[in-house]
Amino acid sequence: MIVHDGRSSLAVGVDVGGTKILAGLISEAGEVLRRMELPTRAGEADPCARIVEAIESLGAEGALPPVRGIGVGTAGQVEWRSGSIRHSSALLPGYTGTPLRQLLEDRFGLPALVDNDVNALAVAELRLGAGRxxxxxxxxxxxxxxxxxxxxxxxxxxxxxxxxxxxxxxxxxxxxxxxxxxxxxxxxxxxxxxxxxxxxxxxxxxxxxxxxxxxxxxxxxxxxxxxxxxxxxxxxxxxxxxxxxxxxxxxxxxxxxxxxxxxxxxxxxxxxxxxxxxxxxxxxxxxxxxxxxxxAVRGRDSGLIGAALQLWEDGAIGVGSREFS
Amino acid sequence: MIVHDGRSSLAVGVDVGGTKILAGLISEAGEVLRRMELPTRAGEADPCARIVEAIESLGAEGALPPVRGIGVGTAGQVEWRSGSIRHSSALLPGYTGTPLRQLLEDRFGLPALVDNDVNALAVAELRLGAGRxxxxxxxxxxxxxxxxxxxxxxxxxxxxxxxxxxxxxxxxxxxxxxxxxxxxxxxxxxxxxxxxxxxxxxxxxxxxxxxxxxxxxxxxxxxxxxxxxxxxxxxxxxxxxxxxxxxxxxxxxxxxxxxxxxxxxxxxxxxxxxxxxxxxxxxxxxxxxxxxxxxAVRGRDSGLIGAALQLWEDGAIGVGSREFS
The missing domain is CATH 3.30.420.40 (ATPase, nucleotide binding domain)
Known part of the structure; x- marks a missing residue:
């Protein structure tokens, strides 16, 4: 169970690649407070089901504190407003067309943002890295x-x-x-x-x-x-x-x-x-x-952190069809 | 004599090319109310002196109504904040380094904006042309x-x-x-x-x-x-x-x-x-x-019009070191 609090200074960040999916509990300052990793099993498993599993696995170590939402940085081309996968290469078969943001919001009942993984990385660089x-x-x-x-x-x-x-x-x-x-x-x-x-x-x-x-x-x-x-x-x-x-x-x-x-x-x-x-x-x-x-500042967690930090960017939540308080 | 009025719906627009300089009185709706043209005489004449002449020649047909300011679109690379010519090719010899915005503000005592000519064209396209x-x-x-x-x-x-x-x-x-x-x-x-x-x-x-x-x-x-x-x-x-x-x-x-x-x-x-x-x-x-x-919408006056229209863009005046009321 993940609880939403629009004033929380914590968020779930997810980084979706062809090989592995990372999920973490990230603070507004970009600290990684908890972290899980799953193989994507691209081509065998449904990428969305694996993303949901990765997020749920974060709670396995004990209840998660209330969070502001879920930020995802993913391989593939993302329609920013809807948070859907517009196009994904053979790296993630069956992923093209997935309404990922909607699926995560429905599944977890809290605000989600989905963006391309390098965009997420760039946000981490802007806020904490070589783009400061x-x-x-x-x-x-x-x-x-x-x-x-x-x-x-x-x-x-x-x-x-x-x-x-x-x-x-x-x-x-x-x-x-x-x-x-x-x-x-x-x-x-x-x-x-x-x-x-x-x-x-x-x-x-x-x-x-x-x-x-x-x-x-x-x-x-x-x-x-x-x-x-x-x-x-x-x-x-x-x-x-x-x-x-x-x-x-x-x-x-x-x-x-x-x-x-x-x-x-x-x-x-x-x-x-x-x-x-x-x-x-x-x-x-x-x-x-x-x-x-x-x-770029190194570290396997940059995408994860940037995806979560997007939730605090000006106007980032509410760009799509649903508004959250 | 050109008189400044920060609420005026008219502006002077100038388009500076290697061959000719156009100057016009432009309305906020993008109409060209008065228009003059001078050969640039690049390499012979000082480009700035010719720009000033072109603007002054607008008054030759009778007093200009009060204007919001002067917008210039020019060949060359322009430092947007200062309105200086950062680099100009051999098309306009001696132009590199000219603090054009400052020179025009000092000469005419009213707000000026200087931008690259294709940027000015793009503003005309955005507001009135194929970019609407x-x-x-x-x-x-x-x-x-x-x-x-x-x-x-x-x-x-x-x-x-x-x-x-x-x-x-x-x-x-x-x-x-x-x-x-x-x-x-x-x-x-x-x-x-x-x-x-x-x-x-x-x-x-x-x-x-x-x-x-x-x-x-x-x-x-x-x-x-x-x-x-x-x-x-x-x-x-x-x-x-x-x-x-x-x-x-x-x-x-x-x-x-x-x-x-x-x-x-x-x-x-x-x-x-x-x-x-x-x-x-x-x-x-x-x-x-x-x-x-x-x-792009055709018309020799696009650059002229777009340069003037920039004066109404959000925050366009006051981006530089001087603020105007």
Whole structure:
């Protein structure tokens, strides 16, 4: 049983990915007071049933104090106003079209907000992380794919229905290979973990070398070690694509900061130094001046925290069809 | 003599381009009540002196009624809060660094706002044109170069200092030719009037044909007529670049509409039909669905009108260091 209190300084935060679902009790200050984790079992289990299970499991350790509501950050494209899943890739089969917000409100009888997972991450960065004190920044999350979020004037930019921020599908080469999205030469093809792994594999095979262990981690290690031309070439290509995309974003959106998160960015200082150089190569001096490329604050709980913090954002509750007191 | 009245429903609007400066007396409803035009004489005359002349010339036809202020839309990158020219290309030599807002306020003793010319155009579209009733749209202006503006949630998106909207410098081919901005393969290289003309010239020269009259107008006419393979190839390449950029913008910003203005878009229906097809080729179905590609409302006075209308936008006056009653 979860009890609603519109003045509570606690909320339930949920982070839904293709591999696992995290749920936590989060304070208005962003502290994680209780935390549970379930495998998503994508393709086997109904994602909604698993989300409900994850939230219910939070109460297993003893009664939850009254909360302000439930905030969810999820993989997929979310219609912000209704909190429905507009589109989800094969990562979460059967998820497209789910009216997740409505389902959670009906199930738990308390206000819910559903947003894209990188938007949730961006809220955590804005309130507690590398976006603090900054009204205009961009998040690029380098994972299996590439996700993004845009903060403009201190607020998440949502666009017409909440789909803004699909930065992995900026085309950086309109003559490039076809992407799963339908376009060509998308950033994701080069700079995601999958893209870097494929780039390394291609290079090894072209050189007649075994390509079995060719994953993004191996590519980044080889690049860092400086003794592996194939790894170096794959990672340099990813950095160039990311630098070009970051420059295009600086031109279009005039951010103060560009925050890079995810596995690849964990390579740290050498990664950011190389990216900085590529960015300056591609960006206009007038719009590149002063732009900081920084790591997103790390931590597996960022999405969880940001999803919960959204419940305190101005006007965030009540944007949809139902108003809560 | 121009007299200030903070409740006036009239304003002076100014549109500053590399070739000419327009000034007009504009009503809150966007009517042009009086209008003057001066050649800019870029490189010979001081742009500011010419702007002042253009505004003063408005009074030449008889005393101006009291106005709310002066709104300027100008070529170049504008620091929105201070109304200074942060960067201007060789189109307006000596213009970079001009504190235009301050100069106009000091000279005329009334509130002034200075913004980028495509931002001004976007305000006219939002209030009176193809952006009416739409909270999230993008303007792409195809002229000698390519300019842009982003309207998000019914407001111009400005970014950190007002530089947002440099959409001509989205890189659509990171391996493409070097652009004057420093990047490679920018949209402007393919889809501006200059870019289309250069594309036609290259194709004619490669075929051993005379390339003297190769301008954008000739390319578009040849493409429309359907009997000129070189013109067709140059324009199709521009359309592909624009379609790829529009798709990237749809992915990043989730607009409802993408408005295209400027000389090339004057080719009308065949242009928009072909662009629509290219856009769908490059865009994700979930983010392309429902996006309308439309011509910006034509009219040489859009920039002028939008610059003046900015004076009535929420909070527009008083954003800078000086407050006006």
């Amino acid at each position: 004190g900054c009204r205009d920044f961009i998040c690029v999350a380098l994972g299996t794919g590439v996700g993004g979020a845009v903060v403009s004037g201190g607020r998440l930019m949502r666009g017409a229905w909440g789909g803004a921020g699909e930065l992995g599908h900026l085309s950086v080469d309109r003559h490039g290979p076809r992407c799963i999205c339908g376009s060509r030469g998308c950033l994701e093809l080069y700079a995601s973990g999958t893209g870097i792994a494929a780039g390394l594999k291609r290079r090894l095979e072209a050189a007649g070398l075994p390509a079995d262990g060719a994953d993004a981690r191996a590519a980044v290690s080889g690049w860092l070690a400086g003794d592996d031309v194939h790894a170096a070439s794959a990672v340099e290509d990813a950095l160039d694509a990311l630098g070009a995309a970051a420059a295009s974003l600086a031109h279009a959106l005039n951010p103060q900061r560009i925050l890079i998160g995810g596995g690849v960015a964990d390579a740290g200082e050498p990664f950011f130094a190389a990216l900085q150089a590529r960015f300056r190569e591609h960006a206009m001096p007038s719009l590149a001046a002063g732009v900081e490329l920084l790591p | 009733g739409c909270r999230d749209f993008i303007c792409v202006a195809l002229g000698t170069g390519v300019g842009g503006a982003v309207v998000s949630g019914g407001r111009l998106m400005r970014g950190a200092w007002g530089g947002a909207g440099e959409l001509g410098h989205l890189s659509v081919d990171r391996h493409g030719p070097r652009c004057i901005c420093g990047s490679r393969g920018c949209l402007e290289l393919y889809a501006s009037g200059t870019g289309i003309a250069a594309g036609l010239k290259r194709r004619l020269e490669a075929a051993g044909l005379p390339a003297d009259g190769a301008d954008a107008r000739a390319a578009v006419s040849g493409w429309l007529a359907g009997d000129d393979v070189h013109a067709a190839s140059a324009v199709e390449d521009a359309l592909d670049a624009l379609g790829a950029a529009a798709a990237s913008l749809a992915h990043a910003l989730n607009p409802q509409r993408i408005l295209i203005g400027g000389g090339v878009a004057d080719a009308g229906e065949p242009f928009f039909a072909a662009l629509q097809a290219r856009f769908r080729e490059h865009a994700m179905p979930s983010l392309a669905a429902g996006v309308e590609l439309l011509p």
